[in-house]
Amino acid sequence: MKNAEELLRTSLWGQALTEDEMQRALAGTTERTFPAGAFICMKGEPVDYWMGLVSGLGKMASHWTTGKTTTLTGISTGGWFGEGSLMKKEPRRYDVMAIRESRVAFMNRATFTWLLDHSIPFNRYMIAQLNERLGQFIGMIENERMLDTDARIARGLAALFNPVLYPGTNRLLQISQEELGYLAGVSRQRANQALKVLEDAGLVRSEYGGINVLDLDGLRRFGD
Numbered sequence: 335m336k337n338a339e340e341l342l343r344t345s346l347w348g349q350a351l352t353e354d355e356m357q358r359a360l361a362g363t364t365e366r367t368f369p370a371g372a373f374i375c376m377k378g379e380p381v382d383y384w385m386g387l388v389s390g391l392g393k394m395a396s397h398w399t400t401g402k403t404t405t406l407t408g409i410s411t412g413g414w415f416g417e418g419s420l421m422k423k424e425p426r427r428y429d430v431m432a433i434r435e436s437r438v439a440f441m442n443r444a445t446f447t448w449l450l451d452h453s454i455p456f457n458r459y460m461i462a463q464l465n466e467r468l469g470q471f472i473g474m475i476e477n478e479r480m481l482d483t484d485a486r487i488a489r490g491l492a493a494l495f496n497p498v499l500y501p502g503t504n505r506l507l508q509i510s511q512e513e514l515g516y517l518a519g520v521s522r523q524r525a526n527q528a529l530k531v532l533e534d535a536g537l538v539r540s541e542y543g544g545i546n547v548l549d550l551d552g553l554r555r556f557g558d
Contacts, residue, residue, distance in 0.1 A: 336389060336411075337437075338365040340388075343356065346459055347460075350456070351449075351456065359441065362441055362445025363442075364442075366440060370435055372431070375429065378426060379426050380426075382420075383441060384417055384446045386414040386438065387412065387438055389411055390432060390437060391513060392409040394407050394428050394430050396428050406428060408433075417446075433513045433516050484531045491514070535556070
């Protein structure tokens with residue numbers, strides 16, 4: 335089973351570090367486990383860590399005092415998140431919840447800042463990460479305004495395969511219909527209906543324990 339050290343060493347940025355830089359990164363990183371339904375981090379709290387998903391599945395969302403919830407994006411194995419708030423030194427502006435039991439690597443602020451100050455490859459990765467995240471959220475706004483539920487679920491699935499943000503995602507995505515509903519902000523029944531539409535289109539196939547993505551490009555274009 336992958337641990338935090340393996341996540342760091344196999345990450346796109348980790349592969350570009352010198353061994354001395356990697357040892358510095360490892361010394362400043364700890365690992366925690368969260369049960370399904372637990373908050374990995376919460377809106378409004380101080381931001382002291384950069385986080386990476388060692389295993390499991392999470393969702394980035396905003397929970398309002400009115401009871402309304404807005405799902406922003408899913409976070410799958412291999413994904414790192416929270417760099418924007420860490421660099422801006424502002425309170426966190428969203429929640430991250432574990433959809434299933436998840437193990438998370440926490441890199442402290444001092445280590446993150448040291449890598450920014452000393453590693454050109456880490457800086458290049460961070461520019462690419464922020465650019466991908468910006469493109470992801472622009473696409474989400476467009477999808478929310480222009481597409482129906484089936485298409486939004488298709489695009490949400492495709493987003494979990496972003497090679498920069500989530501390089502560890504396998505084409506056999508280990509996700510249940512209920513978990514997909516959580517990510518898309520819809521009921522399990524509505525997620526099931528959308529999956530049948532996508533199956534009929536030859537884009538995915540439901541299998542025991544997950545969803546087999548047959549046509550990733552088709553998912554990305556679905557609804558055009």
